[in-house]
Amino acid sequence: MDRAAMARRVAQDIPEGWYVNLGIGIPTVVADHIPEGREVVLHSENGILGMGPAPAEADIDRWLINAGKMHVTLLQGGSFFHHADSFAMIRGGHIDLCVLGAFQVAEKGDLANWATSAAEAAPAVGGAMDLAVGAKRVWVMTEHTTKDGSPKLVESCTYPLTALGAVDRIYTNLAVIDVRDGRFMVTEMVPGLTLPALQARTGATLHAGAELQEKDR
16 A cells, blocks of 8 residues: 555544544644544644644645644634643543554554664654553554565564553554554455565564454455
8 A cells, every 4th residue: 555545544444533643754644534524633742633634735824734844724623722731632641542653563562663773863752752652542554664675563672662562553555453462463454465475574473363364254
């Protein structure tokens, strides 16, 4: 799947009425694919509730941006508020779901998504640590491997950690994988892909979830 298809797949699973934070990077594309008529309230940690899809170039409001400094739109009923209030929503457990990108996810749900080495001069982890532990659910949206083919789904993270045991589900360009009881459970794969072929691109043991077994019958 390309990124738009991945975003559509994530958006398909978000229930009506959830408050959802979309992390910086590819998760922001999910805002463009919320099914028509489904009320999902999008949150940004810089102080917005009720974001809509990305604006057309002619409709850009240069004052209206998300936490990743990307231009966004505001839906009817949307609101702005102080940065501290936004983090109170996160830390208070009021966000139903956060969708984050990742460099690595370990089979126990550990997340590394802000730096690729201890020496990297990243400016800061940003709001990812707060979101990973404060949101009720954490879904990761990422390519299955790096550009050089290295797996992003691993037995244990080798990059600096964002959070331990935080990830509930992973959406990649190849599959949908739940994290259950310290194991990667594959619930869906792109057409034509086999579990052994997916395993060859993964750095930890994969298990077929009941959903996948049902489809194979």
